Amino acid sequence: MTFELRLLATVKSVPELRHHLRHHSYEVRLCTTELVTNVIDHLGEGTPVTIRVISTDHGHTRVEVTDPDPRALPVLLHATATDESGRGLALLDVLARGWGVEQGADRKTVWCELEGSTSTPRTCDHDTAPSQGPVTPSRSSR
Template sequence: MIPSTCVVRMPWIVDFLATEKEVRVLRRGVRAQLDRWGLPHLADDAQLCVSELVANVIGHVGPGTPTTLILLPDDEFLRIEVHDPDPRALPTLMTADTESESGRGLALVTAVTDRWGVHLLAGSKVTWCELVNAPDPAVTDRDRPPPPWSTRAEAVIDLYRPTPRHPVGRLGAAHAEETAISVITDLLHWLRAHGRDADDVLDRALMRFESRAPGAGG
Protein backbone atom coordinates (compact mmCIF):
# COMPACT_ATOMS: atom_id res chain seq x y z
CA MET A 1 0.00 0.00 0.00
CA ILE A 2 1.07 3.61 -0.55
CA PRO A 3 2.23 5.15 2.74
CA SER A 4 0.03 8.00 3.90
CA THR A 5 3.10 10.18 4.47
CA CYS A 6 4.09 10.08 0.79
CA VAL A 7 2.40 12.65 -1.46
CA VAL A 8 1.83 11.09 -4.88
CA ARG A 9 1.70 13.73 -7.59
CA MET A 10 -0.09 12.35 -10.64
CA PRO A 11 0.80 13.67 -14.12
CA TRP A 12 -1.06 16.78 -15.25
CA ILE A 13 -2.24 16.37 -18.86
CA VAL A 14 -3.89 19.06 -20.98
CA ASP A 15 -5.04 18.67 -24.59
CA PHE A 16 -5.40 21.98 -26.46
CA LEU A 17 -5.09 23.77 -29.79
CA ALA A 18 -1.81 25.67 -30.05
CA THR A 19 -2.67 29.38 -30.16
CA GLU A 20 -1.22 32.46 -28.50
CA LYS A 21 -4.40 32.86 -26.46
CA GLU A 22 -4.09 29.28 -25.20
CA VAL A 23 -0.52 29.93 -24.07
CA ARG A 24 -1.81 32.48 -21.56
CA VAL A 25 -4.35 29.98 -20.25
CA LEU A 26 -1.69 27.29 -19.93
CA ARG A 27 0.64 29.60 -18.00
CA ARG A 28 -2.05 30.23 -15.40
CA GLY A 29 -2.85 26.54 -15.22
CA VAL A 30 0.80 25.56 -14.79
CA ARG A 31 1.26 27.95 -11.87
CA ALA A 32 -1.95 26.79 -10.19
CA GLN A 33 -0.97 23.12 -10.60
CA LEU A 34 2.53 23.63 -9.21
CA ASP A 35 1.03 25.44 -6.22
CA ARG A 36 -1.20 22.40 -5.60
CA TRP A 37 1.84 20.14 -5.77
CA GLY A 38 3.79 22.32 -3.36
CA LEU A 39 6.28 23.36 -6.06
CA PRO A 40 5.67 27.10 -6.40
CA HIS A 41 9.43 27.75 -6.64
CA LEU A 42 9.42 26.11 -10.09
CA ALA A 43 6.48 28.11 -11.46
CA ASP A 44 8.35 30.96 -13.18
CA ASP A 45 10.76 28.70 -15.07
CA ALA A 46 8.01 26.18 -15.88
CA GLN A 47 5.79 28.90 -17.30
CA LEU A 48 8.65 30.14 -19.46
CA CYS A 49 9.36 26.64 -20.78
CA VAL A 50 5.72 25.94 -21.56
CA SER A 51 5.39 29.28 -23.35
CA GLU A 52 8.46 28.70 -25.50
CA LEU A 53 7.73 25.05 -26.34
CA VAL A 54 4.15 25.82 -27.36
CA ALA A 55 5.30 28.92 -29.28
CA ASN A 56 7.63 26.58 -31.17
CA VAL A 57 4.65 24.46 -32.19
CA ILE A 58 2.71 27.55 -33.29
CA GLY A 59 5.64 28.91 -35.30
CA HIS A 60 6.92 25.71 -36.92
CA VAL A 61 3.92 23.37 -37.11
CA GLY A 62 1.14 25.95 -37.30
CA PRO A 63 -1.50 27.79 -35.28
CA GLY A 64 -4.36 25.60 -34.14
CA THR A 65 -2.27 22.42 -34.09
CA PRO A 66 -3.74 19.77 -31.73
CA THR A 67 -1.16 19.63 -28.94
CA THR A 68 -0.77 18.01 -25.52
CA LEU A 69 1.04 19.37 -22.49
CA ILE A 70 2.15 16.95 -19.77
CA LEU A 71 3.76 17.87 -16.44
CA LEU A 72 5.46 14.96 -14.66
CA PRO A 73 6.76 15.81 -11.17
CA ASP A 74 8.94 13.82 -8.81
CA ASP A 75 11.37 14.53 -5.98
CA GLU A 76 14.28 15.40 -8.31
CA PHE A 77 12.84 16.92 -11.48
CA LEU A 78 9.78 18.50 -13.01
CA ARG A 79 9.49 17.11 -16.52
CA ILE A 80 7.58 19.14 -19.11
CA GLU A 81 6.47 17.48 -22.34
CA VAL A 82 4.78 19.06 -25.35
CA HIS A 83 3.38 16.57 -27.87
CA ASP A 84 2.50 17.60 -31.43
CA PRO A 85 1.61 15.61 -34.57
CA ASP A 86 4.49 16.69 -36.86
CA PRO A 87 7.77 14.75 -36.53
CA ARG A 88 9.31 16.73 -39.41
CA ALA A 89 9.28 20.21 -37.86
CA LEU A 90 12.13 19.83 -35.37
CA PRO A 91 13.02 22.53 -32.84
CA THR A 92 16.53 23.89 -33.33
CA LEU A 93 18.73 25.76 -30.89
CA MET A 94 19.79 28.95 -32.70
CA THR A 95 22.16 31.74 -31.76
CA ALA A 96 20.15 34.95 -31.52
CA ASP A 97 21.60 38.37 -30.82
CA THR A 98 19.97 40.90 -28.54
CA GLU A 99 18.22 42.61 -31.47
CA SER A 100 16.56 39.43 -32.75
CA GLU A 101 12.80 39.14 -32.42
CA SER A 102 12.86 35.35 -32.76
CA GLY A 103 15.20 32.43 -32.22
CA ARG A 104 15.67 32.92 -28.49
CA GLY A 105 13.03 30.44 -27.32
CA LEU A 106 15.14 27.30 -27.00
CA ALA A 107 18.08 29.36 -25.76
CA LEU A 108 15.89 30.45 -22.86
CA VAL A 109 14.77 26.86 -22.26
CA THR A 110 18.40 25.74 -22.28
CA ALA A 111 19.30 28.46 -19.78
CA VAL A 112 16.71 27.54 -17.14
CA THR A 113 16.49 23.75 -17.49
CA ASP A 114 18.79 20.89 -16.59
CA ARG A 115 18.31 19.32 -20.03
CA TRP A 116 15.91 19.17 -22.95
CA GLY A 117 15.42 17.06 -26.02
CA VAL A 118 13.13 15.79 -28.76
CA HIS A 119 11.78 12.27 -29.13
CA LEU A 120 10.35 11.21 -32.50
CA LEU A 121 7.39 8.81 -32.59
CA ALA A 122 5.34 7.34 -35.43
CA GLY A 123 3.49 10.37 -36.74
CA SER A 124 4.28 12.71 -33.84
CA LYS A 125 7.05 14.09 -31.65
CA VAL A 126 7.64 15.01 -28.03
CA THR A 127 9.70 18.05 -27.08
CA TRP A 128 10.63 17.80 -23.42
CA CYS A 129 12.69 19.53 -20.76
CA GLU A 130 13.42 19.00 -17.08
CA LEU A 131 13.70 21.50 -14.25
CA VAL A 132 15.71 20.49 -11.21
CA ASN A 133 13.60 20.37 -8.07
CA ALA A 134 16.38 21.37 -5.69
CA PRO A 135 16.03 19.48 -2.37
CA ASP A 136 15.79 21.24 0.95
CA PRO A 137 19.35 21.13 2.39
CA ALA A 138 17.86 20.59 5.87
CA VAL A 139 16.36 17.27 4.73
CA THR A 140 18.74 14.29 4.82
CA ASP A 141 18.56 11.26 2.54
CA ARG A 142 17.31 9.23 5.51
CA ASP A 143 14.41 11.65 6.03
CA ARG A 144 13.48 11.84 2.35
CA PRO A 145 10.58 9.53 1.32
CA PRO A 146 11.10 6.99 -1.48
CA PRO A 147 10.61 8.37 -5.00
CA PRO A 148 6.96 8.34 -6.18
CA TRP A 149 7.69 5.98 -9.09
CA SER A 150 8.99 3.37 -6.64
CA THR A 151 6.00 3.74 -4.31
CA ARG A 152 3.49 3.51 -7.17
CA ALA A 153 5.23 0.48 -8.69
CA GLU A 154 5.24 -1.40 -5.37
CA ALA A 155 1.54 -0.64 -4.87
CA VAL A 156 0.70 -2.12 -8.29
CA ILE A 157 2.97 -5.15 -7.82
CA ASP A 158 1.24 -5.84 -4.50
CA LEU A 159 -1.94 -6.60 -6.48
CA TYR A 160 -0.16 -9.34 -8.42
CA ARG A 161 1.57 -11.14 -5.58
CA PRO A 162 0.11 -14.33 -4.08
CA THR A 163 1.07 -12.92 -0.66
CA PRO A 164 0.88 -9.12 -0.98
CA ARG A 165 2.11 -8.55 2.58
CA HIS A 166 5.65 -9.47 1.58
CA PRO A 167 7.83 -6.51 0.43
CA VAL A 168 9.60 -6.54 -2.91
CA GLY A 169 12.85 -7.59 -1.27
CA ARG A 170 11.32 -10.93 -0.27
CA LEU A 171 10.70 -11.86 -3.90
CA GLY A 172 13.30 -13.79 -5.82
CA ALA A 173 14.78 -11.95 -8.80
CA ALA A 174 13.04 -14.21 -11.33
CA HIS A 175 9.67 -13.93 -9.56
CA ALA A 176 9.96 -10.14 -9.38
CA GLU A 177 10.79 -9.96 -13.09
CA GLU A 178 7.82 -12.12 -14.08
CA THR A 179 5.52 -10.06 -11.87
CA ALA A 180 6.68 -6.86 -13.56
CA ILE A 181 6.16 -8.42 -17.01
CA SER A 182 2.61 -9.39 -16.02
CA VAL A 183 1.89 -5.81 -14.97
CA ILE A 184 3.25 -4.41 -18.23
CA THR A 185 1.37 -6.97 -20.33
CA ASP A 186 -1.96 -6.18 -18.67
CA LEU A 187 -1.38 -2.45 -19.16
CA LEU A 188 -0.71 -3.01 -22.87
CA HIS A 189 -3.95 -4.98 -23.18
CA TRP A 190 -5.79 -2.16 -21.42
CA LEU A 191 -4.31 0.44 -23.78
CA ARG A 192 -5.25 -1.56 -26.87
CA ALA A 193 -8.79 -2.08 -25.56
CA HIS A 194 -9.08 1.70 -25.27
CA GLY A 195 -7.88 2.33 -28.81
CA ARG A 196 -4.33 3.40 -27.96
CA ASP A 197 -1.17 2.43 -29.84
CA ALA A 198 0.74 0.15 -27.46
CA ASP A 199 4.02 0.49 -29.40
CA ASP A 200 3.81 4.27 -29.23
CA VAL A 201 3.18 4.16 -25.49
CA LEU A 202 6.12 1.79 -24.97
CA ASP A 203 8.38 4.15 -26.93
CA ARG A 204 7.32 7.07 -24.73
CA ALA A 205 7.78 5.05 -21.54
CA LEU A 206 11.25 3.94 -22.64
CA MET A 207 12.13 7.54 -23.50
CA ARG A 208 11.29 8.66 -19.95
CA PHE A 209 13.11 5.70 -18.41
CA GLU A 210 16.30 6.26 -20.42
CA SER A 211 16.31 10.01 -19.76
CA ARG A 212 16.49 9.25 -16.03
CA ALA A 213 19.14 6.54 -16.26
CA PRO A 214 22.47 7.36 -14.57
CA GLY A 215 24.70 9.25 -16.98
CA ALA A 216 21.93 9.97 -19.48
CA GLY A 217 22.57 13.02 -21.53
CA GLY A 218 20.18 15.76 -22.62
Protein backbone atom coordinates in the same frame (compact mmCIF):
# COMPACT_ATOMS: atom_id res chain seq x y z
CA MET B 1 2.02 14.20 -9.55
CA THR B 2 1.16 14.54 -13.25
CA PHE B 3 -0.59 17.38 -15.03
CA GLU B 4 -1.90 16.79 -18.56
CA LEU B 5 -3.76 19.14 -20.87
CA ARG B 6 -4.79 18.81 -24.51
CA LEU B 7 -5.42 21.99 -26.47
CA LEU B 8 -5.11 23.66 -29.83
CA ALA B 9 -1.92 25.72 -29.90
CA THR B 10 -3.04 29.29 -30.51
CA VAL B 11 -1.82 32.65 -29.31
CA LYS B 12 -4.96 32.91 -27.15
CA SER B 13 -4.31 29.48 -25.57
CA VAL B 14 -0.95 30.55 -24.08
CA PRO B 15 -2.38 32.73 -21.25
CA GLU B 16 -4.95 29.97 -20.56
CA LEU B 17 -2.10 27.47 -20.31
CA ARG B 18 -0.22 29.72 -17.87
CA HIS B 19 -3.40 29.95 -15.79
CA HIS B 20 -3.66 26.13 -15.67
CA LEU B 21 0.00 26.01 -14.55
CA ARG B 22 -0.34 28.79 -11.94
CA HIS B 23 0.54 26.41 -9.09
CA HIS B 24 3.76 25.38 -10.80
CA SER B 25 7.06 27.21 -10.69
CA TYR B 26 7.84 30.18 -12.92
CA GLU B 27 10.40 28.04 -14.77
CA VAL B 28 7.79 25.35 -15.52
CA ARG B 29 5.34 27.97 -16.83
CA LEU B 30 8.01 29.69 -18.91
CA CYS B 31 9.44 26.53 -20.49
CA THR B 32 5.99 25.12 -21.22
CA THR B 33 4.77 28.27 -22.93
CA GLU B 34 8.03 28.54 -24.91
CA LEU B 35 7.52 25.02 -26.23
CA VAL B 36 3.89 25.70 -27.15
CA THR B 37 4.91 28.98 -28.81
CA ASN B 38 7.38 26.99 -30.94
CA VAL B 39 4.50 24.79 -32.12
CA ILE B 40 2.48 27.89 -33.06
CA ASP B 41 5.43 29.49 -34.87
CA HIS B 42 6.57 26.42 -36.78
CA LEU B 43 3.50 24.24 -37.28
CA GLY B 44 0.81 26.90 -37.23
CA GLU B 45 -2.08 28.11 -35.11
CA GLY B 46 -4.57 25.43 -34.22
CA THR B 47 -2.10 22.55 -34.09
CA PRO B 48 -3.29 20.03 -31.47
CA VAL B 49 -0.82 19.55 -28.62
CA THR B 50 -0.65 17.57 -25.42
CA ILE B 51 1.17 19.17 -22.50
CA ARG B 52 2.42 17.10 -19.58
CA VAL B 53 4.16 18.20 -16.38
CA ILE B 54 5.48 15.19 -14.49
CA SER B 55 7.31 14.70 -11.20
CA THR B 56 10.28 12.41 -11.79
CA ASP B 57 11.58 9.74 -9.40
CA HIS B 58 14.62 11.98 -8.81
CA GLY B 59 12.61 14.94 -7.50
CA HIS B 60 12.78 16.96 -10.72
CA THR B 61 10.05 18.20 -13.05
CA ARG B 62 9.72 17.00 -16.63
CA VAL B 63 7.76 19.15 -19.10
CA GLU B 64 6.61 17.53 -22.35
CA VAL B 65 4.83 19.06 -25.35
CA THR B 66 3.66 16.58 -27.99
CA ASP B 67 2.55 17.64 -31.47
CA PRO B 68 1.58 15.68 -34.62
CA ASP B 69 4.62 16.55 -36.81
CA PRO B 70 7.63 14.25 -36.31
CA ARG B 71 9.63 16.07 -39.02
CA ALA B 72 9.72 19.65 -37.65
CA LEU B 73 12.54 19.32 -35.13
CA PRO B 74 13.68 22.05 -32.72
CA VAL B 75 16.83 24.01 -33.58
CA LEU B 76 18.83 25.79 -30.90
CA LEU B 77 19.63 29.20 -32.39
CA HIS B 78 22.13 31.76 -31.22
CA ALA B 79 20.18 34.99 -31.65
CA THR B 80 22.02 38.28 -31.83
CA ALA B 81 21.00 41.38 -29.89
CA THR B 82 19.10 42.70 -32.91
CA ASP B 83 17.20 39.49 -33.75
CA GLU B 84 13.49 39.67 -33.00
CA SER B 85 13.14 35.94 -32.36
CA GLY B 86 15.21 32.82 -31.81
CA ARG B 87 15.70 32.96 -28.06
CA GLY B 88 13.10 30.46 -26.83
CA LEU B 89 15.18 27.30 -26.95
CA ALA B 90 18.26 29.18 -25.76
CA LEU B 91 16.27 30.20 -22.70
CA LEU B 92 15.07 26.63 -22.21
CA ASP B 93 18.67 25.42 -22.62
CA VAL B 94 19.81 27.69 -19.78
CA LEU B 95 16.91 26.91 -17.41
CA ALA B 96 16.67 23.14 -17.90
CA ARG B 97 18.91 20.35 -16.63
CA GLY B 98 18.49 18.90 -20.13
CA TRP B 99 16.11 18.79 -23.05
CA GLY B 100 15.53 16.80 -26.18
CA VAL B 101 13.09 15.29 -28.66
CA GLU B 102 11.41 11.89 -28.77
CA GLN B 103 10.13 11.07 -32.25
CA GLY B 104 7.30 8.71 -33.12
CA ALA B 105 5.92 7.73 -36.51
CA ASP B 106 3.15 10.33 -36.32
CA ARG B 107 4.26 12.72 -33.57
CA LYS B 108 7.14 14.17 -31.60
CA THR B 109 7.54 15.16 -28.00
CA VAL B 110 9.87 17.99 -27.05
CA TRP B 111 10.77 17.71 -23.39
CA CYS B 112 12.86 19.40 -20.75
CA GLU B 113 13.73 18.53 -17.19
CA LEU B 114 13.89 21.21 -14.51
CA GLU B 115 15.28 21.20 -10.98
CA GLY B 116 12.80 20.77 -8.16
CA SER B 117 9.25 19.53 -7.79
CA THR B 118 6.31 20.39 -10.05
CA SER B 119 4.59 22.82 -7.71
CA THR B 120 7.23 25.07 -6.20
CA PRO B 121 6.03 28.60 -6.99
CA ARG B 122 8.73 31.27 -7.07
CA THR B 123 8.32 34.88 -6.05
CA CYS B 124 8.83 36.05 -9.65
CA ASP B 125 5.44 36.13 -11.38
CA HIS B 126 6.06 37.44 -14.88
CA ASP B 127 3.44 36.24 -17.29
CA THR B 128 5.10 36.76 -20.65
CA ALA B 129 6.35 34.24 -23.17
CA PRO B 130 8.78 35.70 -25.72
CA SER B 131 8.42 34.55 -29.29
CA GLN B 132 11.09 32.44 -30.90
CA GLY B 133 12.43 31.20 -34.17
CA PRO B 134 12.84 27.80 -35.77
CA VAL B 135 13.14 24.73 -33.72
CA THR B 136 16.58 21.18 -33.90
CA PRO B 137 17.43 18.80 -31.21
CA SER B 138 19.97 19.76 -28.65
CA ARG B 139 21.42 17.77 -25.82
CA SER B 140 19.49 15.27 -23.78
CA SER B 141 21.11 16.01 -20.45
CA ARG B 142 23.51 18.39 -18.82
